[in-house]
Each structure stands twice: as structure tokens, then as C-alpha cells.
Amino acid sequence: MSKRGLLACAIALALAAVAPLAITSPAYQNMLIVALMLAQLGVAWNILGGYAGQVSLGHAAFFGIGAYTSTLLLMHFGLSPWLGMLAGGALAVAFALVIGWPCFRLKGHYFAIATIAVAEILQVVFTNWDFVGGAVGLTVPMRDTGLAAFVFNSKLPYYYISLALLLLTLAASRAIETSYLGHYFRAIKDEPDAARSLGIDLTRYKLIAIAASSFFTACGGTLYAQKELFVDPGSVMATSLSVKIALVTILGGVGSLIGPVIGAGILTAIEESTRQIFGGSGRGTDLILYGFIIVVVAVYYPQGVVGGIRAWLARRRSPPAPGVERAA
Amino acid sequence: MTGEILLQTLLSGILIGLVYALVAVGLTMIFGVMDIVNFAHGEFLMFGMYASFWLFSLYALDPLFTLPLTALMLFALGAAVYHVVIRRIIDAPMLSQIFTTFGLMILFRGVAQFLWKPDFRSVENSLVSGSVTLGSLHFGLPQIVAGAGAILATGAIWWFLNRTRLGAALEATAADREAAQLMGIPSQRMFMLAWGIGAACAGIAGSLLSTFIPVFPEVGANFVLTAFVVVALGGFGSVTGAFLAGIIVGVVEVLGGLFWPQYKLALVLVLYLLVVLWRPQGLLGRA
Numbered sequence: 144m145s146k147r148g149l150l151a152c153a154i155a156l157a158l159a160a161v162a163p164l165a166i167t168s169p170a171y172q173n174m175l176i177v178a179l180m181l182a183q184l185g186v187a188w189n190i191l192g193g194y195a196g197q198v199s200l201g202h203a204a205f206f207g208i209g210a211y212t213s214t215l216l217l218m219h220f221g222l223s224p225w226l227g228m229l230a231g232g233a234l235a236v237a238f239a240l241v242i243g244w245p246c247f248r249l250k251g252h253y254f255a256i257a258t259i260a261v262a263e264i265l266q267v268v269f270t271n272w273d274f275v276g277g278a279v280g281l282t283v284p285m286r287d288t289g290l291a292a293f294v295f296n297s298k299l300p301y302y303y304i305s306l307a308l309l310l311l312t313l314a315a316s317r318a319i320e321t322s323y324l325g326h327y328f329r330a331i332k333d334e335p336d337a338a339r340s341l342g343i344d345l346t347r348y349k350l351i352a353i354a355a356s357s358f359f360t361a362c363g364g365t366l367y368a369q370k371e372l373f374v375d376p377g378s379v380m381a382t383s384l385s386v387k388i389a390l391v392t393i394l395g396g397v398g399s400l401i402g403p404v405i406g407a408g409i410l411t412a413i414e415e416s417t418r419q420i421f422g423g424s425g426r427g428t429d430l431i432l433y434g435f436i437i438v439v440v441a442v443y444y445p446q447g448v449v450g451g452i453r454a455w456l457a458r459r460r461s462p463p464a465p466g467v468e469r470a471a
Numbered sequence: 472m473t474g475e476i477l478l479q480t481l482l483s484g485i486l487i488g489l490v491y492a493l494v495a496v497g498l499t500m501i502f503g504v505m506d507i508v509n510f511a512h513g514e515f516l517m518f519g520m521y522a523s524f525w526l527f528s529l530y531a532l533d534p535l536f537t538l539p540l541t542a543l544m545l546f547a548l549g550a551a552v553y554h555v556v557i558r559r560i561i562d563a564p565m566l567s568q569i570f571t572t573f574g575l576m577i578l579f580r581g582v583a584q585f586l587w588k589p590d591f592r593s594v595e596n597s598l599v600s601g602s603v604t605l606g607s608l609h610f611g612l613p614q615i616v617a618g619a620g621a622i623l624a625t626g627a628i629w630w631f632l633n634r635t636r637l638g639a640a641l642e643a644t645a646a647d648r649e650a651a652q653l654m655g656i657p658s659q660r661m662f663m664l665a666w667g668i669g670a671a672c673a674g675i676a677g678s679l680l681s682t683f684i685p686v687f688p689e690v691g692a693n694f695v696l697t698a699f700v701v702v703a704l705g706g707f708g709s710v711t712g713a714f715l716a717g718i719i720v721g722v723v724e725v726l727g728g729l730f731w732p733q734y735k736l737a738l739v740l741v742l743y744l745l746v747v748l749w750r751p752q753g754l755l756g757r758a
Contacts, residue, residue: 246748253703267736430581442556445566
């Protein structure tokens with residue numbers, strides 16, 4: 144990373160660390176937490192969807208597994224949610240591998256629709272399974288508050304835990320991006336046939352990508368459960384959540400490390416301002432704006448905000464000669 | 472007695488399956504011609520239902536009579552969506568294509584909610600209300616008419632594709648866009664035609680469904696998932712395949728619903744996974 148890049152990271156980190164001290168309204172603090180959580184999920188999704196190019200529209204399944212596993216372990220065995228988070232991550236990885244092994248044979252649309260199908264099936268199963276609370280859901284037991292119990296009375300600790308989890312996920316994502324895995328993933332995404340002809344076992348590396356991606360998504364699920372202290376299939380396993388996770392990445396920049404973080408910031412700002420301007424979601428104006436932005440970004444900025452800025456910078460530095468195609 | 476229940480369920484499944492087939496024919500046509508999966512297809516169906524509903528409640532025109540008008544309106548909407556949006560993403564990466572139609576889906580639901588509120592609305596006492604009794608079997612007249620209407624519409628599409636010059640041009644574009652272009656078939660116009668017909672199929676299905684299913688902004692959600700399953704089972708791009716697959720999916724759903732009503736949708740989705748994993752080309756798809 145360049146000196147400039149390091150400096151930018153340090154400034155961003157310092158701003159993130161003091162932000163909740165400057166913004167004291169619990170409603171706005173909550174908004175920041177939601178944005179951080181969404182950013183973390185986007186970064187995790189990006190490992191599979193961005194680097195390896197496997198578009199999942201079913202990541203809510205992993206999120207839900209994380210949320211339910213830690214909650215059930217806490218309810219029945221009094222296990223600390225911190226350990227529950229690891230257990231949820233492990234279970235999500237196991238589920239991802241079992242699903243991924245057959246489904247990675249599918250290409251493009253077939254794979255994307257299969258991920259919707261898997262997540263929807265899981266949601267139906269959880270909605271009708273009494274042990275996990277069925278459609279009603281589960282209330283996370285609150286025996287104690289504090290760091291050990293992973294339950295807090297104020298928003299601040301949740302903010303810093305969300306930030307820490309985001310940084311951890313970013314670190315893992317960067318480690319993957321810069322290692323040989325990153326090169327393999329990109330090869331699988333851009334030139335699958337060439338990658339195979341060079342002896343890369345496509346399924347094996349796609350499985351590595353989905354394992355990393357699902358693990359961190361499930362960790363986000365546990366964080367959600369401990370923050371809301373309530374989980375139900377409609378909120379932690381919904382396809383709309385899967386779409387949102389993928390969307391922040393598309394919006395920010397697919398396959399870019401920082402893209403999902405920017406996307407999550409923009410999306411949260413858009414959602415909050417439409418809520419305030421149009422008041423509530425009863426009239427669907429938020430959906431209209433949301434849908435419109437998705438279409439515009441998908442059609443005109445397929446590389447997201449980060450890609451758009453990069454192209455703009457590149458053009459400023461060296462104006463393209465006439466007839467040269469603009470770099471996307 | 473149980474035999475009668477099974478027969479009754481089987482026939483009900485076939486009737487609703489015929490409507491699923493019509494929805495899927497529209498989807499498979501768009502996919503076959505230009506390799507784009509339209510996630511907003513359920514919203515075309517939703518607009519078709521609303522068109523029938525409003526023409527009925529404002530002007531007392533029965534959905535059966537306004538069906539051609541609904542089909543025309545949806546044809547225009549589909550062609551417009553192609554012209555304004557889809558035209559720009561024909562050669563875009565798959566991710567952009569998926570999210571473009573996904574965005575349209577959310578946008579259309581928002582528009583419906585904005586214009587008509589999230590309430591459930593239904594067509595009461597249409598021409599086709601009531602039921603028919605055949606021996607000990609009972610069928611709703613709306614379902615029978617919907618099934619028959621769906622057969623006619625699907626048949627018309629089949630006839631168009633296989634017996635007319637324009638249909639042949641469309642098939643040629645689906646088979647090999649560049650070769651068809653060299654033969655003087657304008658691809659852009661064919662794509663627009665596919666979107667128009669695709670949307671009209673969903674609109675006709677919506678019109679037929681409006682006599683027995685209430686309409687609300689999210690009504691398309693489950694239909695589009697079912698349509699994906701039908702299209703995959705029939706083979707992406709195959710109209711005859713979609714027709715047979717629609718009936719199979721309808722029967723699976725209704726029979727499954729008899730035993731495990733809460734798992735109806737899950738069963739259909741399991742069917743999708745089984746099909747794409749074990750026979751990716753579908754029943755009648757090109758391997």
C-alpha cells in the first residue's frame with residue numbers, strides 16, 4: 144500500500160473511532176452501526192461475488208445460521224455468544240460447502256437463482272420448525288450485561304464491535320486479495336476455461352471463497368442477534384436481506400476492497416434521507432428511489448462508485464486520445 | 472374417496488399449472504432470444520392484474536373482455552422497458568444484467584405501492600365466478616377459464632413462433648444473433664418484440680388470475696420464483712418445454728400442498744435444484 148493510501152486509512156480509522164463520540168443521538172448512532180454491519184456483510188459477500196465472480200442472492204441463509212446458532216447455544220447451553228459466533232461461522236461454512244459443492248457446477252443465472260432457492264427453502268424450514276421458534280422467532284436471553292455477555296445497555300459498545308468486525312473482515316479480504324488465492328479467484332471469474340486449462344481446480348477455489356465469505360457473514364448474523372436481542376426468519380433469512388448485501392457491493396464497486404464500505408454508507412444515507420423526506424415507507428417512495436438507483440448504477444456504472452471515481456481520476460491524469468475507448 | 476381427492480387435486484394442479492406455463496413462456500422467450508433473466512417478470516403479471524382490476528372496478532368491464540386491452544398495454548410496457556433500459560445492457564456483464572432487472576422489480580413494486588397502496592384488492596362477482604360440478608368433483612369457474620385462456624394464449628405463441636415469418640425471425644435471432652442479422656433480421660427489433668410478447672404473456676396470465684387471486688404490489692414475487700422453476704425444468708428458451716413443465720410444477724405444488732401445505736413453495740424450489748443439478752438442459756432444452 145502506498146504512503147498516501149496508508150495515510151487515508153489512518154484518517155478514516157481515526158474518524159470512525161471518534162464519530163460516535165461526536166454524534167450522540169442514539170438514533171444516529173444506530174444508523175452508523177447499521178451502516179457498519181451492512182458494510183461488513185458486503186465485504187464478506189465480495190470475497191465470493193466480487194473476487195471469485197459467483198453471484199449469490201442467498202447470503203441471508205449464512206447470516207441467519209449465524210444469528211440462530213449463537214442464540215440457540217446461549218439458550219440451551221448458556222454458551223457465550225462470542226463462542227457462539229465461532230460456532231455459527233463454522234456451521235455456516237459446513238452448510239456453504241454442502242450446498243456449494245453441487246451448485247458450483249452451475250453457471251451465471253442458474254447459480255444465482257439456485258442461491259435464492261436454497262435461502263428461501265431454509266427460510267421456509269425455519270418458519271415451520273418449532274425448536275427454532277418457528278415464524279415467531281427467538282428472544283435472546285439476557286442474563287447479564289457487559290463484554291463477556293455480549294449484551295450492552297448503550298449503543299457505543301455495539302458500534303465499536305461492529306467496527307472491529309468490519310476491520311477484521313477487511314483484513315481477511317485484503318489478505319485473500321493479495322495472496323495467490325486472489326489471483327486464482329480473479330482467474331476463475333474472468334477466464335474460467337483458461338484457468339481450468341492451467342490446472343486450477345475451479346470447484347475447490349470456489350469452495351474456499353464461499354467458506355471465507357459465509358464465515359464472516361455468519362459472524363455478522365451473531366452480532367445482529369446480540370444487538371437486536373431477537374431473531375426471526377422474516378428478518379434474518381429474507382431474500383430482501385440477501386439482495387441488500389449484494390447491492391451495497393454493486394453500488395460501491397464489485398471486487399474492490401473498500402467498495403462495499405462506500406456502498407453501505409451511500410445506501411444507509413439514501414434510506415435514511417428518503418425516510419425523513421417522504422416519511423415512512425407506506426407509500427413506496429423509498430422503493431421507487433431504491434429501485435431507480437439500482438437500475439442506474441447497474442446500467443451506467445457497472446463498476447460502482449469506486450470504479451467511477453477511478454475512471455474519472457485516470458481520465459484527469461491522462462486525457463484519452465480520440466478514438467481510445469474509456470477504461471471502465 | 473381418497474382417490475377422488477387425489478383426482479380433484481391433480482386436475483386443480485393442472486389448471487393452475489397452465490397459468491404458470493403461460494407466465495414462464497414469456498420469461499423463457501426473453502431468455503431464449505437474448506440470454507437475460509427478467510427478475511421483474513412477476514411485476515408484469517402484477518401490472519396485468521391491476522389493469523384488469525381497475526378496468527373492472529372503474530368501468531365495470533369484465534377482466535375477460537378487457538384481456539386483449541391488458542395484453543396490449545403490457546406489450547407496450549415490455550417494449551418500452553426494453554427500449555429505455557434493457558437495450559443498454561445487452562452486452563453488459565451478467566452481474567449488471569441481474570441487478571438491472573432486479574432494480575426494475577423493486578422500482579415497479581414501489582410504483583404500484585405509490586399509486587395503489589399496499590392493500591389487497593379483488594375482482595368481486597366477475598362473469599366467471601361460481602363453480603362447476605362434474606360428478607363428485609368441484610372446480611371454480613375462474614380456474615377453469617384461466618386454464619383454458621392460458622392454453623389458448625400459449626397455443627397462439629407457439630403458432631406465432633412456428634408458423635409465421637416474424638416468429639421464424641425471432642427464433643432465428645435466438646439461435647444465432649449474428650447470422651440472423653446478416654440475413655437482414657434486425658436484432659434490436661426482435662429483442663423489443665421478445666420483451667413485448669414476454670410482458671404480454673405475463674399480463675394475460677395476470678388478467679386470468681385476477682378473477683380468483685387478490686392483487687397487491689408484491690403479488691408477483693412467488694409467481695416469478697415458480698416461473699424460474701418452470702423455465703429451468705422445461706429447458707431455458709423452450710416454449711413447448713415450458714408448457715409441459717408448467718403443468719408438472721402446478722401438479723407438484725398442489726399435490727404437495729395437500730400433504731404439507733406450509734412447504735408448497737419449498738417443494739417447487741427443491742424441484743428447481745434437482746432439475747438444474749441433474750438435468751441442466753431441462754426436459755426439452757438444447758443440451
